[in-house]
Amino acid sequence: xxxxxxxxxxxxxxxxxxxxxxxxxxxxxxxxxxxxxxxxxxxxxxxxxxxxxxxxxxxxxxxxxxxxxxxxxxxxxxxxxxxxxxxxxxxxxxxxxxxxxxxxxxxxxxxxxxxxxxxxxxxxxxxxxxxxxxxxxxxxxxxxxxxxxxxxxxxxxxxxxxxxxxxxxxxxxxxxxxxxxxxxxxxxxxxxxxxxxxxxxxxxxxxxxxxxxxxxxxxxxxxxxxxxxxxxxxxxxxxxxxxxxxxxxxxxxxxxxxxxxxxxxxxxxxxxxxxxxxxxxxxxxxxxxxxxxxxxxxxxxxxxxxxxxxxxxxxxxxxxxxxxxxxxxxxxxxxxxxxxxxxxxxxxxxxxxxxxxxxxxxxxxxxxxxxxxxxxxxxxxxxxxxxxxxxxxxxxxxxxxxxxxx
Amino acid sequence: xxxxxxxxxxxxxxxxxxxxxxxxxxxxxxxxxxxxxxxxxxxxxxxxxxxxxxxxxxxxxxxxxxxxxxxxxxxxxxxxxxxxxxxxxxxxxxxxxxxxxxxxxxxxxxxxxxxxxxxxxxxxxxxxxxxxxxxxxxxxxxxxxxxxxxxxxxx
Numbered sequence: 001x002x003x004x005x006x007x008x009x010x011x012x013x014x015x016x017x018x019x020x021x022x023x024x025x026x027x028x029x030x031x032x033x034x035x036x037x038x039x040x041x042x043x044x045x046x047x048x049x050x051x052x053x054x055x056x057x058x059x060x061x062x063x064x065x066x067x068x069x070x071x072x073x074x075x076x077x078x079x080x081x082x083x084x085x086x087x088x089x090x091x092x093x094x095x096x097x098x099x100x101x102x103x104x105x106x107x108x109x110x111x112x113x114x115x116x117x118x119x120x121x122x123x124x125x126x127x128x129x130x131x132x133x134x135x136x137x138x139x140x141x142x143x144x145x146x147x148x149x150x151x152x153x154x155x156x157x158x159x160x161x162x163x164x165x166x167x168x169x170x171x172x173x174x175x176x177x178x179x180x181x182x183x184x185x186x187x188x189x190x191x192x193x194x195x196x197x198x199x200x201x202x203x204x205x206x207x208x209x210x211x212x213x214x215x216x217x218x219x220x221x222x223x224x225x226x227x228x229x230x231x232x233x234x235x236x237x238x239x240x241x242x243x244x245x246x247x248x249x250x251x252x253x254x255x256x257x258x259x260x261x262x263x264x265x266x267x268x269x270x271x272x273x274x275x276x277x278x279x280x281x282x283x284x285x286x287x288x289x290x291x292x293x294x295x296x297x298x299x300x301x302x303x304x305x306x307x308x309x310x311x312x313x314x315x316x317x318x319x320x321x322x323x324x325x326x327x328x329x330x331x332x333x334x335x336x337x338x339x340x341x342x343x344x345x346x347x348x349x350x351x352x353x354x355x356x357x358x359x360x361x362x363x364x365x366x367x368x369x370x371x372x373x374x375x376x377x378x379x380x381x382x383x384x385x386x387x388x389x390x391x392x393x394x395x396x397x398x399x400x401x402x403x404x405x406x
Numbered sequence: 407x408x409x410x411x412x413x414x415x416x417x418x419x420x421x422x423x424x425x426x427x428x429x430x431x432x433x434x435x436x437x438x439x440x441x442x443x444x445x446x447x448x449x450x451x452x453x454x455x456x457x458x459x460x461x462x463x464x465x466x467x468x469x470x471x472x473x474x475x476x477x478x479x480x481x482x483x484x485x486x487x488x489x490x491x492x493x494x495x496x497x498x499x500x501x502x503x504x505x506x507x508x509x510x511x512x513x514x515x516x517x518x519x520x521x522x523x524x525x526x527x528x529x530x531x532x533x534x535x536x537x538x539x540x541x542x543x544x545x546x547x548x549x550x551x552x553x554x555x556x557x558x559x560x561x
Contacts, residue, residue, distance in 0.1 A: 013512045014513075015513065025525060026524070026526070027513055027522065027523065027524055028491070028512075028513030028514075028522075029489065029523065029526055030488060030490055030491065030523065030526060031487065031488050031489040031526040031527065032488075032489075032526075033489075034489060129510070129511060143488065143490060147488045147490035147491075148490055148511075150490065150492060151490055151491040151492045151495040151496075151511055152491070152495075152512070156492055156496050156511065156552065157495050157509070157511030158501065158510055159510065165495075165501070166496065166552075181488075181554030181555060182554065
């Protein structure tokens with residue numbers, strides 16, 4: 001059995017035919033996972049300094065030079081790195097007196113922080129499979145982003161207390177701005193909201209839970225939803241970027257809604273995170289500093305929006321991007337600022353960011369070419385081994401080597 | 407889904423019984439369920455006046471007769487499939503025959519599963535176990551209803 005690090009579900013039932021050390025036929029991988037496995041043979045990053053190809057060792061030395069010469073370095077990415085590399089990355093940021101951040105600073109960081117800090121109740125995906133009778137997908141479309149989410153854990157499978165699966169024992173509720181593929185599966189459980197309307201929906205839901213008339217167009221449907229949630233035995237709320245962006249950093253309404261639900265029955269929150277080990281980075285940094293992202297180690301430990309990549313790109317003089325592609329993910333106006341600073345990109349494949357980095361260092365794909373450990377989107381620790389032999393260095397080896405040279 | 411009336415309109419409608427069935431309507435039903443082939447209707451093939459109808463019928467039935475369709479009429483559109491495995495886990499035959507695998511959301515382990523995901527795309531095997539197989543078929547639609555991308559259809 002092999003592991004898939006294509007998304008944060010970390011499927012562990014993958015069967016891969018190894019044809020002379022190469023990936024052959026695969027079983028149980030979704031389309032995204034299959035693409036992840038197939039990608040190891042193409043589009044790989046080559047070690048480069050200022051556009052010319054060099055040896056890996058030289059590239060790592062050049063990377064160390066860029067970082068050591070900077071006053072305000074930023075280490076960004078880390079979602080697609082093992083726990084070991086993340087741990088070493090935090091140490092590197094400390095040594096450099098720089099800032100460290102990950103894409104959760106512009107997606108679900110706040111929700112993950114509340115979960116890790118214990119302000120929002122959570123559970124594992126296996127608990128969801130065994131016990132949950134109501135699954136709410138809020139601003140979340142796992143059918144597109146995490147294809148096996150519904151079939152492995154949250155809606156279709158049979159579980160200990162849910163022997164009849166989706167047919168009778170489970171209910172899917174989707175709250176989204178568009179009829180996503182997940183919403184099509186939920187059919188009658190789909191609640192369409194206007195963009196930015198999550199706050200109003202939370203208010204209406206709180207009112208209907210309290211038995212008051214909610215201020216929405218379809219009052220009857222909202223009251224029915226309130227009744228359904230009151231009657232749930234074990235509910236799970238899967239949050240997506242849609243919810244995080246719509247609430248604009250103010251989670252008080254959402255936290256209070258989850259609190260009210262938990263006064264009546266049991267409801268847990270699990271974020272649907274993008275990269276395979278985003279949760280791992282958030283947990284690692286939280287254990288070290290008490291914050292999940294946007295931390296600066298210059299003059300002690302400081303945290304705040306001003307240390308997120310979106311703000312820091314104005315002032316930092318060097319950026320190390322670790323297994324991420326901020327040039328593609330950030331809005332163009334902010335992404336353009338990446339040109340300002342000297343950039344080091346460590347990654348397994350070429351992407352927009354690596355294409356205009358000063359130094360690029362190739363790494364092995366964790367889970368296929370290198371082993372390690374990571375945290376699933378629900379916080380469960382998973383350990384895995386490499387599957388095929390590779391000449392590429394693992395992410396942790398690269399960070400340690402750069403740290404030695406700094 | 408091809409309707410019986412669509413097929414019937416393209417037959418001679420003479421109830422000549424040369425195919426061995428009492429009416430053209432019965433022959434239309436037999437064509438869809440693949441118990442008879444177009445060649446069993448001799449007037450359609452031999453008489454020139456039916457030339458247009460014959461061409462139309464061949465075009466209409468092409469999906470049923472193509473190699474892509476399984477004996478149950480299931481057609482998988484690989485370009486639309488996400489490989490999510492919803493159909494694999496929802497399929498009642500898979501659940502009954504593979505309690506430690508597909509029934510609990512994992513990949514099939516028993517070797518008796520009829521749907522599985524290979525190279526990121528769903529694939530139908532052991533088709534004779536499908537509820538839609540054979541004359542006693544049940545019109546089960548678990549795999550179609552659970553597909554987020556409409557990648558599976560029955561013709």
